[in-house]
Amino acid sequence: MSDLGTKRLQGRVAFISGGLRGIGLACAERFLAEGAEVVLSDLDAEDSDTATATLARLGQAASYVRANVTSEDDWVRAVQAVQERHGAVHILINNAGTDLTGAVETLKLEDWRKIMSVNVDGVFLGTKHFVPLLAASGAAVKGGASIINVSSIMGLVGMSEVSAYNASKGAVRLFTKSIALEFAQKKMPIRANSLHPGFVLTPLLNAGFQRWVDAGAAEKVQDLIDSMAATTPIGRLADPAELASAAFFLASSDSSYMTGAELVIDGGWTAQ
Amino acid sequence: MTARLEGKVALVTGGTTGIGAAAVRRLVGEGANVFFTGSKEAEAAALCAETGAQFRALRVQDAASWPGLIEDVLAAYGRLDIAFANAGTESGDASIEDVGIEGWNNVVAINQTGVMLTVQHAIAAMKRNPEGATGSIIINSSMNATRPLGNYVTYSVTKAAVCALAKSAAVHCGQKGYKIRVNAILPGVVETPLIQQIMNAQADPAATRAIYEGMAPMGRMAQLEEISGLVAYLASDEAGFISGAEIAIDGATTAGMMGV
Numbered sequence: 362m363s364d365l366g367t368k369r370l371q372g373r374v375a376f377i378s379g380g381l382r383g384i385g386l387a388c389a390e391r392f393l394a395e396g397a398e399v400v401l402s403d404l405d406a407e408d409s410d411t412a413t414a415t416l417a418r419l420g421q422a423a424s425y426v427r428a429n430v431t432s433e434d435d436w437v438r439a440v441q442a443v444q445e446r447h448g449a450v451h452i453l454i455n456n457a458g459t460d461l462t463g464a465v466e467t468l469k470l471e472d473w474r475k476i477m478s479v480n481v482d483g484v485f486l487g488t489k490h491f492v493p494l495l496a497a498s499g500a501a502v503k504g505g506a507s508i509i510n511v512s513s514i515m516g517l518v519g520m521s522e523v524s525a526y527n528a529s530k531g532a533v534r535l536f537t538k539s540i541a542l543e544f545a546q547k548k549m550p551i552r553a554n555s556l557h558p559g560f561v562l563t564p565l566l567n568a569g570f571q572r573w574v575d576a577g578a579a580e581k582v583q584d585l586i587d588s589m590a591a592t593t594p595i596g597r598l599a600d601p602a603e604l605a606s607a608a609f610f611l612a613s614s615d616s617s618y619m620t621g622a623e624l625v626i627d628g629g630w631t632a633q
Numbered sequence: 634m635t636a637r638l639e640g641k642v643a644l645v646t647g648g649t650t651g652i653g654a655a656a657v658r659r660l661v662g663e664g665a666n667v668f669f670t671g672s673k674e675a676e677a678a679a680l681c682a683e684t685g686a687q688f689r690a691l692r693v694q695d696a697a698s699w700p701g702l703i704e705d706v707l708a709a710y711g712r713l714d715i716a717f718a719n720a721g722t723e724s725g726d727a728s729i730e731d732v733g734i735e736g737w738n739n740v741v742a743i744n745q746t747g748v749m750l751t752v753q754h755a756i757a758a759m760k761r762n763p764e765g766a767t768g769s770i771i772i773n774s775s776m777n778a779t780r781p782l783g784n785y786v787t788y789s790v791t792k793a794a795v796c797a798l799a800k801s802a803a804v805h806c807g808q809k810g811y812k813i814r815v816n817a818i819l820p821g822v823v824e825t826p827l828i829q830q831i832m833n834a835q836a837d838p839a840a841t842r843a844i845y846e847g848m849a850p851m852g853r854m855a856q857l858e859e860i861s862g863l864v865a866y867l868a869s870d871e872a873g874f875i876s877g878a879e880i881a882i883d884g885a886t887t888a889g890m891m892g893v
């Protein structure tokens with residue numbers, strides 16, 4: 362029963378993109394509580410109030426590197442920073458993401474390219490640049506290193522006026538399956554799985570709902586939250602901590618036979 | 634986190650051997666009180682002695698014996714929080730051309746009707762929890778729900794059917810306002826005692842092992858503890874927003890095709 366007890370990620374290093382808010386931040390908090398060392402990245406400057414205040418709160422085992430997931434140079438710097446600080450990485454969460462909604466004929470190509478570059482290029486580049494260090498570190502932990510790519514239920518089912526986000530998250534889903542097969546076939550000690558959150562109470566969701574409100578879809582954000590809760594079998598939206606516990610499961614040795622799999626955390630939304 | 638399931642009561646069907654027995658051990662290890670069912674009395678007695686779990690002989694497809702089992706669980710512990718519908722068989726199964734009606738009926742009775750009865754009676758018991766309807770139900774489907782086997786038509790069909798059952802029950806519980814989650818897990822080839830027996834009975838056990846191991850891109854079979862890790866996670870409150878999900882645990886077997 363070696364997987365029981367607290368501090369189940371003791372001795373492991375995690376890298377989380379988009380780690381200053383929402384699901385990424387919740388993952389950082391949970392991983393730290395389980396004894397991991399965590400490197401966060403996000404768009405904010407390293408001396409920004411958000412970055413410094415977050416690090417002060419998270420404590421010694423957390424550190425930060427500014428990196429735009431769309432920039433290959435930033436990923437190279439991020440890997441260097443992790444290499445220098447810890448010499449290893451066991452968990453990579455490609456979490457940074459953005460959204461875009463609107464009728465397909467009104468979408469601007471530059472906005473389409475932006476969401477594809479954050480949600481798809483970002484996952485590709487993170488994987489590409491961290492694989493050597495993950496492969497070198499993974500053999501030391503039971504179940505190997507773990508890549509967790511944050512897709513969405515919007516990577517599983519379509520929704521009206523969500524075409525660009527749907528396309529980007531669907532890409533993450535199949536990218537993850539392909540790399541899982543690739544690592545398994547080459548006997549590399551890296552697992553890769555995709556996480557498919559339903560509606561989660563985060564800044565991203567708030568901003569997205571605000572745009573629907575501005576477009577006249579509802580009177581206020583809370584009305585949209587209430588109506589989403591009503592259409593979710595469990596009757597509520599998710600707390601970011603519930604996504605963090607799923608990421609923790611996929612990061613831990615407990616999920617050692619899971620690779621190429623999808624973990625859907627949506628309160629039954631896609632079951633209906 | 635040491636005892637995520639402290640104070641919870643669990644029911645495991647087909648718990649005397651294999652995945653079910655491993656789940657009994659793990660659920661007990663995380664603090665749950667466990668009842669398990671099955672038919673192998675000797676194995677059951679040993680597992681009870683080892684873990685302190687309680688055993689009742691039960692044929693899952695026997696509708697008449699379910700209310701009595703549930704009353705026993707509630708009499709012993711006053712509640713039910715976790716049900717793992719694990720009992721399953723391929724006994725009597727064959728290809729679509731060869732399967733006989735008895736074989737078909739036997740596999741449907743255990744794998745499909747038995748799971749339906751487990752879920753139905755678990756919900757009824759969970760509704761009687763003092764704080765209201767709460768709980769987590771986990772159905773053991775199989776990767777063959779999405780990748781059916783040519784030589785096991787009934788097994789494949791029933792394993793797909795219980796995925797729909799999990800979703801239907803999850804949606805129903807939501808609509809009724811029950812805090813009961815229902816999910817299906819889809820394991821790949823697991824190194825159970827049954828598989829070990831099959832391998833060892835072959836002229837060349839090592840070659841047979843290699844065939845089983847080669848089915849998964851990961852190049853090995855799942856160990857029993859790896860399935861119980863997922864069961865324990867889904868059983869715990871940590872999975873509080875997961876319902877109606879199908880979760881593959883198959884070393885990438887169903888993720889796609891191996892490269893060249």
Ligand SMILES: NC(=O)c1ccc[n+]([C@@H]2O[C@H](COP(=O)([O-])OP(=O)(O)OC[C@H]3O[C@@H](n4cnc5c(N)ncnc54)[C@H](O)[C@@H]3O)[C@@H](O)[C@H]2O)c1
Nearest residue numbers: 379382383384429430456457458513558560561563564565
């Ligand atoms: N909130 C939901 O309901 C929901 C549902 C399904 C999927 N998701 C996915 O979960 C992930 C996290 O979302 P969240 O809700 O926590 O969002 P969030 O906006 O609260 O957090 C995302 C973080 O990513 C960062 N980020 C954005 N673009 C970046 C870039 N180019 N480089 C680096 N960092 C960048 C942001 O600064 C932010 O800190 C996203 O991939 C999102 O698509 C969210």
